[in-house]
Amino acid sequence: MEYVVVGLVLLGVLILGGVGLLVPKLRRRELPPPPPGDTTLLERPPAAEAAPTASTAPPLPPVEVPLEDLPPLVTTPELDRPEPTAGRLVRLRARLSRSQNALGRGLLAVLSRDHLDEDAWEEIEDSLITADVGIEPTRVIVERLRERVRVLGSRTVTEVREQLAEELTAALDPGMDRTLASTKADGPAVILVVGVNGAGKTTTCGKIARVLVADGRSVVLGAADTFRAAASEQLATWGERVGAETVRGPEGADPASVAFDAVKRGIDTGVDTVLIDTAGRLQNKVGLMDELGKVKRVVEKHGPVDETLLILDATTGQNGLEQARVFMEAVNVTGVVLTKLDGTAKGGIVIAVQNKLGIPVKLVGLGEGPDDLAPFEPKAFVDALLDAGA
Numbered sequence: 001m002e003y004v005v006v007g008l009v010l011l012g013v014l015i016l017g018g019v020g021l022l023v024p025k026l027r028r029r030e031l032p033p034p035p036p037g038d039t040t041l042l043e044r045p046p047a048a049e050a051a052p053t054a055s056t057a058p059p060l061p062p063v064e065v066p067l068e069d070l071p072p073l074v075t076t077p078e079l080d081r082p083e084p085t086a087g088r089l090v091r092l093r094a095r096l097s098r099s100q101n102a103l104g105r106g107l108l109a110v111l112s113r114d115h116l117d118e119d120a121w122e123e124i125e126d127s128l129i130t131a132d133v134g135i136e137p138t139r140v141i142v143e144r145l146r147e148r149v150r151v152l153g154s155r156t157v158t159e160v161r162e163q164l165a166e167e168l169t170a171a172l173d174p175g176m177d178r179t180l181a182s183t184k185a186d187g188p189a190v191i192l193v194v195g196v197n198g199a200g201k202t203t204t205c206g207k208i209a210r211v212l213v214a215d216g217r218s219v220v221l222g223a224a225d226t227f228r229a230a231a232s233e234q235l236a237t238w239g240e241r242v243g244a245e246t247v248r249g250p251e252g253a254d255p256a257s258v259a260f261d262a263v264k265r266g267i268d269t270g271v272d273t274v275l276i277d278t279a280g281r282l283q284n285k286v287g288l289m290d291e292l293g294k295v296k297r298v299v300e301k302h303g304p305v306d307e308t309l310l311i312l313d314a315t316t317g318q319n320g321l322e323q324a325r326v327f328m329e330a331v332n333v334t335g336v337v338l339t340k341l342d343g344t345a346k347g348g349i350v351i352a353v354q355n356k357l358g359i360p361v362k363l364v365g366l367g368e369g370p371d372d373l374a375p376f377e378p379k380a381f382v383d384a385l386l387d388a389g390a
């Protein structure tokens with residue numbers, strides 16, 4: 001009996017020992033593989049040559065490091081390097097065609113018909129009006145296209161599509177000067193940014209600062225939207241990322257005085273451009289006009305404003321045109337920035353804006369990313385507009 005008990009105890013010990021040996025193996029196998037690109041395992045020295053650990057290594061003698069060789073206690077944050085601006089519209093084209101392809105596909109379907117009869121021309125007209133091209137520009141575009149198709153006897157989809165693209169591009173007046181007045185010989189160029197709240201003014205100011213920095217300009221930002229406390233904070237953050245100083249005033253400060261100080265700072269520091277963000281309350285048209293007029297007058301004590309950019313939200317469609325008029329009465333708008341074109345299937349608004357206001361669209365916003373603002377190029381834009389999204 002004693003033998004049996006001893007035998008059982010030994011058997012138990014053997015089983016437990018076996019499990020003990022097995023479990024670590026199983027656990028090791030359960031370890032997840034290293035993430036791709038993780039080379040730490042490869043870099044680890046083989047066991048035999050492993051570096052001595054703190055507990056086994058002899059104490060190292062103290063090393064004297066000259067003070068100037070030590071890293072600075074306060075490190076300057078690394079600045080963003082904004083994307084180059086050349087060809088941005090082409091790079092962002094997918095954003096545009098994604099939202100426009102309803103127009104592209106619709107037109108392609110009509111143009112593919114064997115014969116462009118009266119109904120077909122009406123459908124083309126409807127497609128353009130639905131895309132917010134505007135009634136008058138659509139009428140002119142379709143009339144000219146019909147004439148060309150008749151005279152040239154165009155037959156294939158490709159031919160007619162190309163001619164339509166040419167007409168749409170012509171409606172965007174490709175000869176217009178779309179350069180930003182961002183430098184001048186005697187001191188910084190001053191750019192005033194205006195528009196209703198929510199149109200994307202502050203964001204666009206930040207993006208424009210990046211466009212300018214990408215093109216080698218130095219910038220001071222003026223946070224003259226003192227109405228919304230977070231706006232100046234937001235602008236300063238955009239500035240910090242590209243090393244542009246932001247001049248701010250206390251909440252509720254006189255916007256004109258902040259704008260004045262910003263231009264003064266720009267002159268004192270010798271930057272190329274001063275970019276001024278303003279508030280845009282449209283609830284009170286007279287108040288807004290007075291305020292913007294005053295900002296402009298006060299800034300002009302330093303010299304003329306070189307560019308006044310109106311920020312319009314493309315998703316507001318034809319309503320945006322009404323807003324635009326109010327601003328045009330208050331200040332001399334010299335260029336339009338159409339934001340949120342990535343969020344609308346009505347990209348034709350660009351044509352309507354230029355046609356109605358007679359002011360060039362200079363930049364277009366195609367997303368919320370910091371570099372999603374592109375210099376506007378009529379031909380590349382029309383190509384994207386007509387992209388069938390294939």
Ligand SMILES: Nc1nc2c(ncn2[C@@H]2O[C@H](COP(=O)(O)OP(=O)(O)OP(=O)(O)O)[C@@H](O)[C@H]2O)c(=O)[nH]1
Pocket residue numbers: 195196197198199200201202203204225228231279280339340341342343364365366367368372
């Ligand atoms: N999708 C998209 N969103 C944009 C674009 N431009 C701006 N936005 C967004 O629009 C919103 C409003 O932008 P803001 O810059 O705060 O607008 P604002 O005109 O300065 O507004 P106020 O300071 O209140 O006057 C933000 O969420 C932006 O990210 C764009 O091109 N595309």
